[in-house]
Amino acid sequence: MMFSWRQAFVSVARSSADQKTVRRINFKKVIAYQKRTSSSMADKFKLPSRYGAGEKSVWVEYIQLAAEYKPAVNLGQGFPDYPAPDHVTKALAEITTGDNPLLNQYTRGFGHPRLVQNLSKVYSPLIGRQIDPINEILVSSGAYEALFSAILGHVDHGDEVIVIEPYFDCYDYMITSAGGKTRFIALKPKSHSENMTSADWVLDEKELVSLFNDKTKMLILNTPHNPLGKVFSQSELEMIANLCKKHNVLCLSDEVYEWMVYKPHKHIRIATLPGMWERTITVGSAGKTFSVTGWKIGWAYGPAELIRNLQVVHQNCVYTCVTPVQEAVARSFEFELARYNSPDCYFFSLATELLPKRDFLVKTLRDNGFNPTVPDGGYFIIADWTKLANKIDLSTEPDKYKDYKFTKKFAKEAGVLAIPPTAFYSEPHKHLGEDYARFCFIKKDENLQLTEKLIREWNAKK
Numbered sequence: 001m002m003f004s005w006r007q008a009f010v011s012v013a014r015s016s017a018d019q020k021t022v023r024r025i026n027f028k029k030v031i032a033y034q035k036r037t038s039s040s041m042a043d044k045f046k047l048p049s050r051y052g053a054g055e056k057s058v059w060v061e062y063i064q065l066a067a068e069y070k071p072a073v074n075l076g077q078g079f080p081d082y083p084a085p086d087h088v089t090k091a092l093a094e095i096t097t098g099d100n101p102l103l104n105q106y107t108r109g110f111g112h113p114r115l116v117q118n119l120s121k122v123y124s125p126l127i128g129r130q131i132d133p134i135n136e137i138l139v140s141s142g143a144y145e146a147l148f149s150a151i152l153g154h155v156d157h158g159d160e161v162i163v164i165e166p167y168f169d170c171y172d173y174m175i176t177s178a179g180g181k182t183r184f185i186a187l188k189p190k191s192h193s194e195n196m197t198s199a200d201w202v203l204d205e206k207e208l209v210s211l212f213n214d215k216t217k218m219l220i221l222n223t224p225h226n227p228l229g230k231v232f233s234q235s236e237l238e239m240i241a242n243l244c245k246k247h248n249v250l251c252l253s254d255e256v257y258e259w260m261v262y263k264p265h266k267h268i269r270i271a272t273l274p275g276m277w278e279r280t281i282t283v284g285s286a287g288k289t290f291s292v293t294g295w296k297i298g299w300a301y302g303p304a305e306l307i308r309n310l311q312v313v314h315q316n317c318v319y320t321c322v323t324p325v326q327e328a329v330a331r332s333f334e335f336e337l338a339r340y341n342s343p344d345c346y347f348f349s350l351a352t353e354l355l356p357k358r359d360f361l362v363k364t365l366r367d368n369g370f371n372p373t374v375p376d377g378g379y380f381i382i383a384d385w386t387k388l389a390n391k392i393d394l395s396t397e398p399d400k401y402k403d404y405k406f407t408k409k410f411a412k413e414a415g416v417l418a419i420p421p422t423a424f425y426s427e428p429h430k431h432l433g434e435d436y437a438r439f440c441f442i443k444k445d446e447n448l449q450l451t452e453k454l455i456r457e458w459n460a461k462k
């Protein structure tokens, strides 16, 4: 505030000499100078236009909301509220204080040797080819940075990238900041029945075909899908793969939820389809694989010519990821590979552990007037809340979109925080997400039971 200059000076001018000095200061000149400086600084140091208007992030806003309203349960952000497997966290504890001090120092920039070796051991049999740990894998700061390096390493000015909505919200910023143009296509529900599953959300083939042209550089696939939980089927993947091959387009396949798939559904890696290895970059996450989202280690694998482009972006941005965490992820993979054929292997036990949580939350939502889409994979449920519209007064919430109004009012009244899915749609398609709220179910049973109690009590009061 301009006035605070004079106030500040006067308040510290205790002696009469100081007060004389204060009288000599020309405050008008000081204020004019301050105005000139702040407007020229505002012009010069504004956000570069490639980041648009610096749109709000739903994550920043809803973390703030959770801190403000302290909802009794937070089913917003996707992370477990219970411990990761013991061997995983113990590995990290041992590494940092263990007898090899070098494990606390820089490691190889494109991936710690023990980790890339293990990633190759895990994925080679799944992909059906020997993956070269040195040239065909990049370790990144979470899957997020693998996506960033893949997009910045391939998308050029004027290139088009096809993105399937709803989509993980950073894809679009990464594409536009690389100078590319995003072409969106939305998954739409085939019906609105009471027993919808994520397989009911489908792409219109004709619409997809119409988006491909000679500017198309890349298509981003996310399977299992956040937020719908859709696990793309063999025929859906073939349709996408055929179009990528026909138009010479890369596929960036975000598979961070690869181990969270509920039987009888199976995760199919699009890189395994004929002719797709050559044009696919597949992304994974240690955070999701071992339930340690705060570790922020991810990876990308694919043919050396493509991975090389990611490496260039990575080496000039992150350069090398945290060594002890990479070593711990490597040891965790070794532990799981040693029990790969047992149901205790975390790659398989995680989905078994999550299934009753999913079913419990689906039932809770159904019993209380929501229409949830049962997810075949991942750990989110999208639920249509519109049958509850007459029970909740949304007019007090100033937001533009109904799902923002609903999730905020619901958090305040019921004490259960969910995420508004319009955050996962482009502006022209936001109306497609307005009737839904996204709930995360990788939470302690007691917190899911509390959710049930809170939603039931809220419903009974209305």
Ligand SMILES: Cc1ncc(COP(=O)(O)O)c(C=O)c1O
Binding pocket: 078, 141, 142, 143, 144, 145, 168, 222, 226, 254, 256, 284, 285, 286, 287, 288, 293, 296, 297, 298
């Ligand atoms: C679809 C999708 N991709 C990528 C990520 C980022 O993963 P990481 O935490 O490893 O950066 C997430 C995290 O929620 C996600 O949901």
